[in-house]
Amino acid sequence: MKLKINDIEVEVEDGSSVFQACVAAGVEVPHFCYHDKLSVAGNCRMCLVELENAPKPIASCAFPAADGMVVRTDTPSVEAAREGVMEFLLINHPLDCPICDQGGECDLQDQSLGYGRGTSRFADNKRAMPEQYLGPLIKTFMTRCIHCTRCVRFATEIAGVEDLGLINRGEEAEITTMGRALDTEFAGCLVDVCPVGALTSAPYSFAARPWELNHAQSVDVSDGVGSNIRVDSRGRQVLRVLPRLHEEVNEDWIHDKARHAIDGLVRQRLDRPYLRTPNGKLTETNWDTALTILAERMASCEAERMAALAGNLADCDSLYALKSLFAARGCQNIDCRQEGGELGSGDLSAPVAWLFNSTIAGIEEADAVLLIGCNPRDEGALINARLRKRFLQGVQGGVLPIAQIGAEADLTYAVESLGNSPQALEQLLAGTGFAEVLAGADKPLIIVGAGSAARPDGKALWEGLRRLSEQVGAVGQSTWNGFNVLHSAASRVGGLLMGFVPTQGGNGGKGGKGTAEIIQAAEAGELDILWLLGADELGNSAPDENSRENPYEKLGKTFVVYQGHHGDLGASHADLVLPAAAWPEKEGLYVNTEGRVQTANRAIFPPGEAREDWKIIRAVSGALAKQSGGGVVLPFDTLPQLRQKLFADHPVLAELDKPQKAEWSQWHATQSELNFSQEAFTPIVPDFYRTDSISRVSETMARCSAVRQAARSGSAEQIFPQTGSPLFDLAPQEGLSPQEVEAS
């Protein structure tokens, strides 16, 4: 279709609107209610344009483009129409920009400057509306609302919580939930889509003006999706996190843990090295002492009696540095799978067995979905949003069939439950029930939670899924690989791709120790040094330490080195604490569940004497060399040098922002009998808001978690009045030396 916009010829696809044609022509059309990712409402009327032969201006967002249209956006009548619309929008909008948090990044402010009349003719009283309670993350000023209904459409369409609506009409119109709590993990996005200051971020309220902030492009590490984010900081504090558009990963959205766990960055920080004294107390020490003690211990330790475990937030650079250090010592007892399981080693060493092979964007092509042992809403909220998007699109003649084996949960779309234990898989393997639906689909999609691999029957489960995938034709096509593993840890796929797992068959055929064996060895006193690289969720990624046996208690007499940034489980059981930078305080490579390598940039400096992880490991290698009289020093002094080595050793990590292409044929069948356990799948992420050492100390996340629990148990009203007070403690951080303040 060819159109003319302001004399610019433009070609657009069928089904485009006049607005989209204007965008394609590079012509700016002011708008409020239109949002690229939401349905069209056409109620703000700001996008009026002139169409040749039309009797009056048309709302371009809701008007289908047609061949040969001649559109003008620069005529006096369009300008007058915009001024008129603007004047009406401003009639009831308060003139409180100086005290409004949206000020400086407000669509209404900007557009009234660009397209408004400049003065007001309205002399009567403006209406005022009472505030709404929309959860602990949203601060409302409903008087400022212009009724664009973007938030209503976002909640209904993307978040899948149909609780927000526009009631009454005319001057009494208001956005409300009618007293129901919004149980969504995308509350922050409601603030994002609001074009005015009606919905603002409660934790960020009155913290800063947009022009005061420094921006750093980064990647979310709170789950395995690798959402693209922008970190806004001022001085030495991260003040907010916003999503960056990435169509293939997170689109326009991020979930609330990615956005609002940042207040955890200033709590419980490890800002100097600590050493456990003989009386059992952790006491402050300095880097020299810490490095010397560690080097002494390592120099005198047999390679067999050392081990390293990496946690969920580790970046590829530090994983690589630690792996190199242990390799240089001849030690193979390293594991990045702190919850256990065999993904990435043995029979499951082929990448295709532990990647999200269809890619996240590929979900939109699937025409039948099986979820097994995972709750995508909690383990990868953006992947769940993509599944919902696919669900809403539907399939030819009906709804997208989605079935689940695992604990039932509200996933925001219709799911058929096939049972709660892997035995349901046996029926699928027999080709009955939902297996017929999968087999009949062109592009069947199977998603399994990576945490399920840590079950006792994890290997049987994976073999069963391998067979099922082949049986229903989810794999083997040249263009479609529907076998997907959903990782909920940001560090996992990077660790697996670089082989941060115990070596097979090395060490005289004995091989290295994995997580479970390392903990066993520590308990049996067969281990002298255990290095935890941010490993705070050993044995199980469940954060609730009451609900499980605590593997940290088993570490016994082992000298435990904890390298990390928060005083969580790992640090409290450590003998030596090496303070490290948290994710916004360092550059890092992270690999998401698709195997997409992405870079995170540094936004702020680490507090106190904390240092970047790779630098700490490099310093230990230096101290170790000094100790043992010229041993191996890690061959890099700068991050670029480290990356060069990393990319040379692992070329798969060198290509940025591309999902891995894994070959199905590399995953070989095992002849083993499938012995599924009757044990039900347990949720891998029992509390969405509290999964890592940062979110566990975040007050905002604690509040969100409490509200969700209350909402799900039906007592939401009890916590009703807690509309956000600023959660940020903006006092300067403790533990900064004057030099460091200067350096920043």
Place this chain on the structure above:
Amino acid sequence: MTTAPIVKTSSWSPPHKAGNAEAQEAFHFSEENRAKLNQAIARYPEGRAASAVLWALYLAQDQNGGWLSEAAIVHVAEVLAMAPIRVQEVARFYTMLNTENKGRWRVQVCRTTPCWLRGSDKITAACLKAAGVSHLGEVSADGAVSVEEVECLGGCCNAPVMQINDREYYEDLSPEQAGEIVRDLRQDKLPTHSGSQTGRIASEPVGDKP
């Protein structure tokens, strides 16, 4: 042509005394109303039951004594497989749907041009006075009556006109008659007859026949 006699009011009984706690707590369509609603749903394609929401709300309001309680709205949402907030949006948009208890008798005075020219303002004032309320929409202290102004009821030839509980018309009103009706309603006494209060038949001309 002489037409049928005035409609007998005996065919309709006073609505049940809604507004008390029990009535608000639970709401289920009566079998009769459910059957009517099913007919309405059947008019739309499969899976489009939500299209019948206005008819469902009308039936629910009628059954619930002239207003839609929260329970009624939730029940409609359940029956039509909609989110309750979507039904709320509809219920609160239309002025003929009440989301507050308006009393057992809702007096709806027409205020559109012909009735207004024939003195609807005075009718409204008389009704308000008889109901003992100060403004439109307010329910009288005894919970019996509320007065509201509505747009054209289509009885222009017998203006001024008012309607009671979406049903019976009272035409050719004088302020005195209107006040009398409202006072009777407060005692749950139905007017003896609906239609023209001057005895006019079929909108015949007033005065001597030619």
